[in-house]
Amino acid sequence: MRGRTTLGATVVVAVALLVGALSFYGILSASIHGATERAAEQRLEELGERAGGPGGGRGIDALEDEILQVIAPDGSVRAASEEARDKLGSTPLPVDDDPRTTTIDGERVLVVSEDLDRDETLVLAVSMEDDAETLATVATLLAIALPLLLLLVAATTWLVVGRALRPVTRIREEVDGITAERLHQRVPVPETGDEIAALATTMNGMLDRLDAAATAQRRFVSDASHELRSPLATIRQHAELAQAHPEVTSIGELAEIVSEEGLRLQGIVESLLLLARLDEGAGTHDEAVDLDDIALSEVRRLRAAGFEADGTGIHAAQVHADPRLLGQLVRNLADNAARHSRGRVAIGVTPAEGYVFVTVEDDGPGVPVEERERIFERFVRLDEARSRDAGGSGLGLAIARGIAASARGTLAVDDSRWGGARFILTLPLP
Template identity: 50%
Template sequence: MVPRRRASIRARATIGAAVVIAVALVIGAVAFVWVLRTSLVGGVQATAEQSLDTLTTRIEADGPSVVSDQDDDLLVQVLSGGRVLAHGDDADGPPLPAADGRRYRHDGEAWLLATDDVDLPGGGEATLVVGASLADADAATAEVSVLLTVAVPVAVLLMAGVTFVVVGRALRPVDRMRREVDAIAATTLDARVAEPGSGDEVDRLAATMNRMLGRLERSQQVQRRFVADASHELRSPLATIRQHAELARAHPEVTDTDELAGIVLDEGARLEDLVTSLLLLTRVDERGVERDTAVDLDDVVLAEAARLRGLGVTVDVGAVGAARASGDPVLLGRVVRNLVDNAARHARSRVVLGLAVDVREVVLTVDDDGTGVPVEQRGRVFERFVRLDEGRARDAGGSGLGLAIVHDVVRAHRGSVAVSDAPGGGARFVVRLPASD
C-alpha cells in the first residue's frame, strides 16, 4: 500500500499558525465587543439614573406636570395605580413597564428603563419611569462588530502569508541540503553540504551532516583498505600452496611429499587463523558483545601463563591478583591470548603478567623485555594488518590482526588498551576493563 503523502512542513506550519491566530483573534474580538457593549450600556444606564434623580426632585416639588416638557431624548411617565398621570413628548402611549434596568422597544427603538417611587406634592405616591435610548450604543456595537468581522479574516490571511514566506525562507537551506545529500553517492562521499554560517539550527544541522559524511567517508576508506589488505593476506598463502602444488605436478621426481604436505598444512593453518580473525572482527563490528557475564580474568591469565611455559617461555605471574571483569568470556580470553602471544614473540628472555583491581576497573598488564614499540608507532599497532618491521622480520607468518582484535574487543567491552614502555625495557600493554559487580 502506497503511504499517504503528508502535507509539507511549510504548509503545516502555515495552517497551524493560521488556526491559532484565528482562534485567538475570534476570542479577542468577542471579548472586545462584549466589553464595549457592557461599557456603552453602563453609560446609558448612568444617564437614565441621573435623569431619574433630577426628575424625582422636580416632581416632588412641582408635581407630575413637570415631565410634560421632556423632549425625545428620554421616555418619561408618571404612573399611579396603572394609569399614566403625566408623560413626556414621546411617551404618550400605554404605561411603561415599571422594571428597573429593563430593555423596552418603543417606536422601533430600544430603550433602557429606570424607575423610582416619588411623593406627590398633594399627597400620595407615584412611580416615575425614565427610559434612555440605546440607539447609539447599538449602532456603535454593530459598527465595531462589522469592522472586526472584516479585520479578523484579513489579519489571519496576512499572518498566514507571513508565516508561509518566513517558514519557506527558513526551510530553503534544508531543501538545498536535501538535494545535495541526495546527489551524494558511494563514490562521492568526499562531498559536503554547504553550511549557511548563520549559527542557527539549520547551520548546526549542516555541520552535523558534514561530520556524518566525514565518518562515512572514513568508514568507507577503512573498509576498502581492510578488503584490500585481507585480499593480499589471503592471496599470499594461497599463492604459496599453488606454487608448490604446480612444482610437484610438473616435477614429481624432485618433490618430497612430506615437504609438500608440511607446506600445505602450515599455509592452511595460516589461512584458518586469518579467516578466524576476520570473522571475529566482523562479529565484534556488527554485533558487539553478545554475552555479559562475570569472568575470572585471573584464571584466564594463569592458564595462558601455563601454556606459554609449556612452549618454553619464562613467565612471571607474581603480580597477578584476583579480578573479575564483566563481558564475553570467549572474547576476553582471546584478548589475553593475543597479548601474551605478542609478548612471547618479541621477548628476549621473559614475559611479565600483572592483574589488579583499581577502584571500579580491572587492569591487565603484559610486559616483554624486547625492543619495545617506538613512540610514533604506538597508535598504529592496533590498526588492522599493521605489522612493524621488526614484527615482520621475526614473525613472517603473522597477519597483523592480533592487536587489532585486542583493541576492538576491549572497546566493545567499554574499556581501553594502550602501549607504553615496560619498567624492565621492552613494551607494556595495559588493558582497562569495567570490573564485575
C-alpha cells in the same frame, strides 16, 4: 517544501488572527455594554432624585429626549416622559431588578429601573443604537484588515522562508549527487552562522565519517583478500610443483605445507568472523569470570615456552563478561608481548576504584607514540613486524580491542618498565 512551509505558517497565523479578532470583538462588546449600563444607572439615579421630590411626576412629564416612566404598584403608568408617551402610550416598560434589553419601535434599548419612596418604580429606557453602530464599524474594519494582514503575512512568510530555505535546497541538491563513489564531496556551508549552517556542518561531519568508514572498509577488504590469497597461493604453488615434479616434493612435505597454510588460513577466517560478530554487536554469554585465573594460565603458558614471565602483579579480581572472549583477549595480548619481547614478559591484574586493570608488558622495542592507535587497526603491522611468520595476521590487537569494547571496557598501550610496550585493559567491576 517552500509552498508547504508557507501554507502551514499562513494557516497558523490565520487561526491566531481569527481567534484574536473574535476575542477583541467580544471584549469590546462587553466593555461598551457595561459602559452603557453604568451610564443608564447613573442617569436613572439622577432622575430618581427629581421624581422623588414634590411635583416629581410633572417634572418627568416635561422630559422630551428620554424614555422614562413611573410605574404604580398595580403596574399602570402613573407618569411618563413625552417621548415615552409618543412611543409607548400607556404600555408600561418591563420592570426587572437587573438591566435588560428590549425593542421599542424597532430600536434596541436597555431598560433599567429603580424603586421610589412611594412604592412606585422609575423605569428608564436608553437607546443602544450607538453601541450597535460602534460594534458594526469595528466588525467592518476587522473584516477588511484581517484578510489584508493575512495576505501581508503570507507574502512576508513566502519571501522569508524562501530566503531561509535556499541554502537547504542547495544542500539537498548537493546531497542528491553524492554516491558511494563520491563520498569525498561536501555540502556548502552558508556563512549565516545559524541552524542551517550548523546542519550543513553536521552533514559534512557525517560525510567525513562515511568516507572514512568506506575507505577503511575498502582497505580491510583489500588486506583481507591479500591475507587470504597468500596461503592459498602457497598451497597451490607447492601442489603444482608436486604435480609437475613429483620426484622433487614428497607427499609428506606437501602435506606439512598444506597443513600449516590451512591452519593459518583457518585462523584468519575465524578472526574475520569474530570481528564481524563484534562489529554487529552480537550478544555474548556473560558470567562471572576470574581474571586472575586467566592471567595465571597465560603466565604458565609463557614460562613453558621459555619466557621469563612475571606474574607477581596478579591479584584476585572478578568481572562479568564472556569467559571465552575474555580469555582470547588476554591470550592475544600475551602472544603479542611474546612475539616482540627479548625474553621478559609481565602480566598484572589490579582492582581499584570500581575497575580492574589488566596489564601485559614486554621488554621489546615498544610502540612509537604516533603508532599507538594505528596498531589496533586491522591488518596493521609495524615495520619491525612485517614478516607474517613473526608478526601474525595483524588481526590480534584489533580483535582484542573489539572484545574489550563488547565488555564495556577499553584497551590502550604505553611504555613498559623496560622500555617496551605495555597494554592496559580496563574493565568495570560488577
